[in-house]
Amino acid sequence: MTYILKPVNHHPNLEKNKLGLTRRDYEGTISTLCAGCGHDSISAAIIEACYDLSLSSDQIAKLSGIGCSSKSPSYFLNQAHAFNSVHGRMPSVATGANLGNQNLLYLGVSGDGDTASIGIGQFMHAARRQLNITYFVENNGTYGLTKGQFSATNDQESKSKYGEDNLFAPIDLAAMAIQLGAGFVGRSFSGDRNQLVPLIKAAMKFKGFALLDIISPCVAFNNHDGSTKSYDHIREHNLSVSNLDFVPLGKEIKADYKEGEQIDVPLHDGALLSLEKLSKDYDPLDKKQAIMKLNEAEKEGKVLTGLLYINPEVKDHTEILNISDTPLNQLSEKELCPGSKNLDSVNSSLN
Amino acid sequence: MNKISSINEFVIKFANVNGSGSASANGMFSKGIFRSGIPVSPKNIFPSNIQGLPTWFEIRASAKGYLGRKAGIDFMVAMNPQSYSQDIAEINPGGYLLYDSSWKREFNRSDINIIEIPLTSLCVDEFSNPKQRLLFKNLVYVGALSYLMNIKKDIFLTLINEQFKSKEKLIEPNTRALEIGFNYAQTHLQDACNIKIQESNMTDGMILTNGNDAGGLGCVYGGATVCTWYPITPSTSLAEAYKKYCDQFRVDEKSGKNNFAFVQAEDELAAIGTAIGANWNGARAFTTTSGPGISLMNEFIGLAYFAEIPLVIFDIQRGGPSTGMPTRTQQSDLLSCAYASHGDTKHIMLIPCDPNECFNFAVDSFDLADRLQTPIFVLSDLDIGMNDWTCQEFKWDDDKKFDRGKVLSKDDLEKMESWGRYLDVDGDGIPYRTLPGTHPNKGAYFTRGSSHDEYARYIEDGEINARNLSRILKKYEGSIKFLPQATFKQETNASSIGAIYFGSTEAAIQESLDKLTASGHPVDAMRIRSFPFGSEVWDFIDQHDSLFVIEQNRDAQMKTLILAEGKNNPEKLISILCFDGSPITANFISTSIKDILSKDELSKTSEDLL
Numbered sequence: 006m007t008y009i010l011k012p013v014n015h016h017p018n019l020e021k022n023k024l025g026l027t028r029r030d031y032e033g034t035i036s037t038l039c040a041g042c043g044h045d046s047i048s049a050a051i052i053e054a055c056y057d058l059s060l061s062s063d064q065i066a067k068l069s070g071i072g073c074s075s076k077s078p079s080y081f082l083n084q085a086h087a088f089n090s091v092h093g094r095m096p097s098v099a100t101g102a103n104l105g106n107q108n109l110l111y112l113g114v115s116g117d118g119d120t121a122s123i124g125i126g127q128f129m130h131a132a133r134r135q136l137n138i139t140y141f142v143e144n145n146g147t148y149g150l151t152k153g154q155f156s157a158t159n160d161q162e163s164k165s166k167y168g169e170d171n172l173f174a175p176i177d178l179a180a181m182a183i184q185l186g187a188g189f190v191g192r193s194f195s196g197d198r199n200q201l202v203p204l205i206k207a208a209m210k211f212k213g214f215a216l217l218d219i220i221s222p223c224v225a226f227n228n229h230d231g232s233t234k235s236y237d238h239i240r241e242h243n244l245s246v247s248n249l250d251f252v253p254l255g256k257e258i259k260a261d262y263k264e265g266e267q268i269d270v271p272l273h274d275g276a277l278l279s280l281e282k283l284s285k286d287y288d289p290l291d292k293k294q295a296i297m298k299l300n301e302a303e304k305e306g307k308v309l310t311g312l313l314y315i316n317p318e319v320k321d322h323t324e325i326l327n328i329s330d331t332p333l334n335q336l337s338e339k340e341l342c343p344g345s346k347n348l349d350s351v352n353s354s355l356n
Numbered sequence: 357m358n359k360i361s362s363i364n365e366f367v368i369k370f371a372n373v374n375g376s377g378s379a380s381a382n383g384m385f386s387k388g389i390f391r392s393g394i395p396v397s398p399k400n401i402f403p404s405n406i407q408g409l410p411t412w413f414e415i416r417a418s419a420k421g422y423l424g425r426k427a428g429i430d431f432m433v434a435m436n437p438q439s440y441s442q443d444i445a446e447i448n449p450g451g452y453l454l455y456d457s458s459w460k461r462e463f464n465r466s467d468i469n470i471i472e473i474p475l476t477s478l479c480v481d482e483f484s485n486p487k488q489r490l491l492f493k494n495l496v497y498v499g500a501l502s503y504l505m506n507i508k509k510d511i512f513l514t515l516i517n518e519q520f521k522s523k524e525k526l527i528e529p530n531t532r533a534l535e536i537g538f539n540y541a542q543t544h545l546q547d548a549c550n551i552k553i554q555e556s557n558m559t560d561g562m563i564l565t566n567g568n569d570a571g572g573l574g575c576v577y578g579g580a581t582v583c584t585w586y587p588i589t590p591s592t593s594l595a596e597a598y599k600k601y602c603d604q605f606r607v608d609e610k611s612g613k614n615n616f617a618f619v620q621a622e623d624e625l626a627a628i629g630t631a632i633g634a635n636w637n638g639a640r641a642f643t644t645t646s647g648p649g650i651s652l653m654n655e656f657i658g659l660a661y662f663a664e665i666p667l668v669i670f671d672i673q674r675g676g677p678s679t680g681m682p683t684r685t686q687q688s689d690l691l692s693c694a695y696a697s698h699g700d701t702k703h704i705m706l707i708p709c710d711p712n713e714c715f716n717f718a719v720d721s722f723d724l725a726d727r728l729q730t731p732i733f734v735l736s737d738l739d740i741g742m743n744d745w746t747c748q749e750f751k752w753d754d755d756k757k758f759d760r761g762k763v764l765s766k767d768d769l770e771k772m773e774s775w776g777r778y779l780d781v782d783g784d785g786i787p788y789r790t791l792p793g794t795h796p797n798k799g800a801y802f803t804r805g806s807s808h809d810e811y812a813r814y815i816e817d818g819e820i821n822a823r824n825l826s827r828i829l830k831k832y833e834g835s836i837k838f839l840p841q842a843t844f845k846q847e848t849n850a851s852s853i854g855a856i857y858f859g860s861t862e863a864a865i866q867e868s869l870d871k872l873t874a875s876g877h878p879v880d881a882m883r884i885r886s887f888p889f890g891s892e893v894w895d896f897i898d899q900h901d902s903l904f905v906i907e908q909n910r911d912a913q914m915k916t917l918i919l920a921e922g923k924n925n926p927e928k929l930i931s932i933l934c935f936d937g938s939p940i941t942a943n944f945i946s947t948s949i950k951d952i953l954s955k956d957e958l959s960k961t962s963e964d965l966l
Contacts, residue, residue, distance in 0.1 A: 063800065066637075066792045079802065079814075086792035088636060089804040090629070091655050097626040101633025101641060102792070104582050104617040109793050127629070130622040329613040333581035334638035334791065338758055340615050341579040343605040345752040351573060351601075352749045355563035356390075 023059035031055050031062065033080040043195030043221030043236075044074055044143045048081045050198055051112070051141075054205040055082065065110045066102055070095040070124060073150050073223075074116030074143035085112075093124025096131035099138050100322065106332035107323040110209060111138040118148045121157040121176045128178070132187040132214045137321040139208045139215045142178055143195075145223035146234035153226035164231030179218045179313055180299045183292060188213030188319035190295075191312045194239050195221040200310060203249040207312065210251065212273040213319040220308060233306075244302060247289065247311035248281040270317050280312060289315050358450040359469055360430050361550035364394045364419035368431040368501075368551075371443040372494075375407030378435065381494030382413035384515050385501060386744065389417045390564045391511045393556035395746040397423035397863060399739070399939060404589065404682045410439040419558060423746060424864025425939040431551055433497055435475075444468075452549055454497065471548050473500055478536050483529065492533035499537025504549040509538055563711075563749050567740035570711035570750070571670060572597025574718025575642055576605055576616075579758050580668070582641035584619040584630040586649065589682045590738040591672040594644040595620075624652040628669070632656060635666045636803060638763065638791040640722045642668035647676045647689045650696065657731055658697030659805040664778070664787065664828070666725035666761070669693075670718075670734045672741040675937040684937030685738035687859050688909035693733045694887055694917055700825060704835055705733040705887040709862035710740060712747040713885075717840070726761035728835050729789060737908070739860040739939045762788040769798040777801045777812040778824060785831030832888065839886035842893050845869060846880050854900035855881040855949070856929075858914060860939060861906055867942035868949070875946075877953050879904070887917060894922055902928050904949050910935040 019027040031052040036045050055062070062084035069075035071092035078087045090098040099113050120128045120142050131138070146159035153166050157176045164170060182190045189211040193201045201219065208215035220239050222228045228235045233242075268289070270278040280289065288294055295314040302309040329336070360366070368385075372378035379400060386398035396417045403409040416426055431452045434443045440461075447453055449467040457472035475496050479489040502509050512534055520526040541548070571594045575583065585595040595618075602616040617634075621627035627643045634641035645653065650671055660667045673689045675681030693705055704724065706717040714736055721732045769775065769790065775798070778787045787810075790799035801812040807821040808814060815821065845865070857865055865881060872879050882896045897903060897918070905915040912931040919926055932948045934940040 061796060063796045064793055068633075084797050084800045086790075086800050087802045088633070089802060089806065090632075091659050091805060094625060094629045094656065097621070097629025098633035098636070100619070100626075101582060101584065101630035101635070101639075102637045103633075104619070104630070105634040105637030105639035105641075106793065126622055127626055130626065323617075326617055326619075327612075327614050328617055329608055329611065329615050332639075333615070333617060333634070336581060336615055338579065340608075341581065341606070342577055342756075342758075343601075345754050347605060348577070348750050348752045352563055355565045356559065356749070 022056050024061060026056070026059070028052060028056045031082055033078070033083050036077070036080040038073060038077065038080075039225050041224040042073070043145060043219075043223070044077045045080065046195040046198065047141065047143055047201070047219055047221055048077050050201045050205055051081050053198070053202050054209060057202070058206055058209065060110065060209075064108070065112060067112045067114065068095050068099045068102065069114040070116070070119035072116040072119050072148070074114055074141075075119060077143065078112070078114050093119050093122070094127055095119070096124065096127035096136065096140075100131060100134065100136050103137055103322065104328065105334040107137065107328065108332055112209075113138045113140040115140065115142055117142060117144045117146060117156040117158040121178055125176070129181070129185055132182045132185040132216070134322045135186065135188060135213045135319050135325065137212055137214070137323065139205070139217065142216065142218045143221040144178070144218055144234070145221050145227050146232070147223050147227040149223045149226055160233040163233040164229070166226050166229055177299060177303065179216065180296050182214070182216040183295050183314045186319075187216050187314075188316045189215035190218075190314040191216070192218045192308070192310045193220070194243055194308070194310060195219055196236060196240065197243070197310070200245060200249070203251045204312060206251040207249060207278050210272050210274065210276050211315070213321045239308060242306060242308050243310055244307040245310045246284050246287045246298070246313065248283065249312055250279040250281075251276070270315055272317060278312070278315070283311070289313060292316070357469060358467070359550045360448065360450040360452070362430065363552050363554050364417060364556065366430040366551045367414060367416045367426050367428065368433065369415070369429045369443070369446070370413040370433045370435065371439050372411050372413065372435045373438070374403055374405055374409050374411035376494070377491040378411070378494050379413065380519070381498050382415070383744070384512065384519065385498050386415045387515055387564060388498075388502065388507050388511050389415065389553060390559055390746060391515070392507055392553045393559050394419055394553060395421050395423055395558055395562070396564065397425075397743070397745060399425055399743050401938070402683050410436050417553070419556060421558075422867040422942065424867055424942045427941055427943060431549070433501075435493070435497075452551070454500070456493070469548070471504070471545060473497065473537070473540060473545075478540060479533070482532065482536060488529060492529060495530055495533035496537035496540075499534035500541040500545070502534070503538045503541035504545060506552045506554075508555075509534070559746060561749055562746050564744050564746055565711045566593070566742055566744050567708065567711045567714035567736050568594035568672065568742060569597040570715040571644075571718045571734070571736065571741070572599075573601050573750070574715040575722075576601045577715070577752065578640065578719040578722040580640045580642050580722060581615065582617045582619070582631065582634040582639050583644070584621050584627045584634075584641065585644050586621050586624045586627045588624075588646050588649050590674050590742045591644045591646045591649070591670060593742065594670055594672060624649040625656065628653040628656040628667075632660050632665050632667055635725070640666075640726070642670065642721075644670035644672065646672050646674045647692070648679065650689055650692055654697045657703070658699060658701055660731045661697060661701050661703065662699075662805055662828070663803050664729040664789070665803070666729055667731040668721045668725050668734065669731055670736065673735060673737040681937045683738070685860065685939055686908050686935060686937060687735075687737055688913065688935070689735065690909070690913035690917060693735060702829075702832055702888070703731055703733055704728065704832070704839065705735050706840065707735045707858045707885055707887070708740065709859055709883060709885075710745050710747045712750065714740060715750050720840070723759040724835070724838055727759050727786070727838060728831060729761060729786060730831070735859065737860050745863070762786055764788050764790050764794070764799060766795050769795045772798070775799065776810040778808065778827070779810045780827050780830075784834050785827045785829075786834075836888055836890045839888075839890065841890050842885055842896070843883045844881065844896070849880045849899055851878045851880050852901040853877070853879050853953070854896060854903040855879050855906060856884060856896075856903055856914070856918075857881065857906040858884040859908075861908065864940050864942040864945060868945035871942060871946035872949060875950055877950060879949065884914065889918070889921060897922070897924055897928070900928075902930060904930050904932050906932040906940070906945055908934050908940050
């Protein structure tokens with residue numbers, strides 16, 4: 006594979022955002038994933054979300070593990086630093102990066118193999134620590150890059166491309182993250198941009214661990230009849246619990262939902278999440294209920310999507326650790342080195 | 357009865373039950389000797405257990421400055437009936453046995469002096485609380501020793517006041533216990549002991565501390581802001597020391613916020629991953645572990661090496677392989693650190709010999725990591741890390757500035773037409789790096805462990821990959837000029853025979869060399885302090901006909917490194933290997949070398965006769 010340069014020219018009348026940037030300014034290199042891969046739709050949705058929010062790419066860091074999903078940070082936000090780490094260990098690298106400078110926006114991109122198998126320990130602990138990250142699981146139920154082995158999120162009895170049954174029950178990353186205390190948990194479908202883009206925006210604005218478990222069909226190895234992660238299957242079994250509007254700080258709230266069907270959730274920076282409840286008995290602020298509903302849906306063979314759970318009260322990892330407001334990577338010798346006088350007093354405590 | 361008589365030269369050993377509070381009393385006793393001005397080396401020989409098993413504390417005092425462990429005990433304080441027979445067998449003829457005579461015993465040694473103190477009875481009479489009765493037994497024998505060995509009681513009274521400054525209630529009963537022991541000895545045990553302390557000023561300018569405390573302090577002085585670690589003996593106390601000194605020096609007075617992050621990770625993989633992430637983002641970060649942790653960290657070590665991310669790893673070595681002997685010492689991770697991770701990798705190692713060097717090397721390691729953009733291993737061991745050593749005071753130059761290496765600022769980037777993360781601009785193999793968030797549209801790049809070109813782009817072109825690997829090797833070879841050089845015991849070589857040693861063996865070496873000289877076998881000695889080796893190491897090897905490589909491992913790991921990295925005749929290098937988990941002794945070194953040298957002489961003489 007070679008590195009393909011994308012042409013940078015674009016139409017002069019292309020729409021611009023508050024920073025004077027066009028969507029093209031948020032793109033990455035040309036994707037080398039298979040044509041029709043759900044991951045490319047997710048990359049497009051990330052570009053859309055960053056453009057809409059007028060984010061500055063250099064204030065974003067993209068981190069990933071290993072696998073098809075983890076290649077995708079190449080395909081968006083060229084001007085953001087990126088770190089393609091080792092398999093299943095992106096959460097720890099992101100934790101360190103975040104400790105170094107909590108003021109950047111961290112996007113973690115992982116897959117179901119990277120997160121639900123080899124990396125499940127780090128995933129769980131990052132959620133538990135409330136690492137401030139938007140954690141994308143590009144979930145296709147299969148190991149694409151090694152050609153079609155089942156992953157741990159694949160549904161039991163779902164069939165592989167080669168006709169084998171999956172013998173084991175799936176791990177529900179969303180339910181797990183809720184249980185572990187993640188502050189924001191959403192599930193969506195790569196083919197549903199209307200749901201996905203506002204969900205990404207909200208997750209990026211959330212301060213704390215924001216999981217987006219996104220069903221993202223693998224056209225090469227998991228898009229056949231008998232697969233429960235195919236485009237057709239998801240379209241038929243998608244059960245959306247909420248529609249989402251994200252209202253940035255200072256903007257008037259304009260939600261046209263009917264009273265009683267709407268929940269407004271203020272975020273840390275004063276921005277507002279406006280939710281249309283699609284189901285009367287679903288409350289994304291209720292942790293216990295969210296887990297219950299996820300279990301019920303699974304039994305019925307449905308895929309619950311939307312904002313599943315949010316706790317706007319959480320403190321993120323650097324807040325819990327009481328880390329200085331000046332990022333640690335910007336502290337000077339003066340703040341860091343105690344100097345000779347203090348060393349003298351250490352010496353005298355040891356003699 | 358023969359009685360060992362000695363001033364300021366002896367080994368005393370305490371045999372206790374672990375979890376009985378003995379370590380702090382024994383530590384206080386060694387500090388008492390240190391405060392009397394006599395160099396001292398306490399060694400805590402403890403089980404991997406919290407309560408109930410035998411534990412020992414050996415203290416060597418030596419006005420000659422011989423501070424290596426020494427077999428043969430001059431004075432035994434036997435507090436653990438479980439280990440009586442073993443403990444009593446260790447006492448030198450003419451030596452002393454102090455035991456708790458609340459339960460009288462006969463011992464089958466007629467050549468030792470038995471000192472009876474009814475420690476339990478004295479405590480039962482004095483203290484009503486059962487826990488106190490147990491704990492204060494230890495202070496009672498410290499008080500008795502103070503009298504028996506002529507160590508000023510005031511020194512211990514001061515130490516009690518210092519130790520319990522924050523728990524004032526404990527000062528009075530501790531003082532009382534000390535006095536009970538002192539008074540008992542004064543009344544009943546006059547002239548019972550001819551081992552004495554005579555005050556001197558030999559410890560002026562010295563401190564008594566352990567390598568992990570010093571290493572943690574060095575990380576604070578070296579500007580480390582992130583410590584991420586997983587508990588493992590014997591490295592845990594380094595992380596805890598970092599935290600302790602950060603709480604003291606790194607909390608912003610105005611905001612009350614921390615100018616550091618302290619993260620106990622879920623495992624060693626997460627620990628090193630977090631340290632890598634922080635360093636990638638420009639915050640100095642380190643992890644601390646021991647052999648099993650190094651094994652777990654291997655994949656990440658390769659990533660940091662190949663993606664060229666600064667990183668500091670402390671390996672406080674313990675007895676291996678596998679879980680091995682977690683509470684015993686060894687120097688057995690040299691190979692697993694030097695070549696850690698799959699593929700072609702070589703790493704820089706700093707090998708401190710005492711707490712003072714642990715401090716200095718900890719400070720230096722962060723400059724080296726930033727300068728060379730690669731993992732730096734600091735290889736200490738349990739003996740240095742967890743035992744207190746008499747060593748030079750720490751020194752600091754307030755003019756010292758951190759060397760952050762080649763990091764481009766916003767202005768730098770503004771002026772540059774093009775930049776490649778892995779371009780060798782200066783010809784030293786060290787590329788320029790950027791930190792996230794520096795510039796709005798310049799300097800972003802993709803960090804990865806997969807093969808990449810000079811512009812950090814993914815490639816599968818073998819030639820480009822080979823070029824990159826060769827550049828990294830060039831950087832590694834160029835690192836030598838930044839590393840601490842070997843040190844030598846002699847100003848100029850005086851023998852055709854040399855000794856090569858490193859790390860904690862320093863404590864035993866001078867005594868072994870003196871013994872060898874006394875027996876007519878003078879030997880030159882070199883202490884290796886870093887890897888890769890500098891030219892001074894190769895020169896020393898060239899200048900000697902045969903060299904003893906002294907190591908605390910089974911497989912001659914340092915010798916393997918010397919043979920692998922240089923062009924030497926393997927027959928020139930003779931291994932002296934101690935791997936029983938106890939700190940190497942001067943006697944072991946000198947006897948092993950003497951035996952080999954006398955055999956050589958014998959065979960030479962017989963050749964002459966033929």
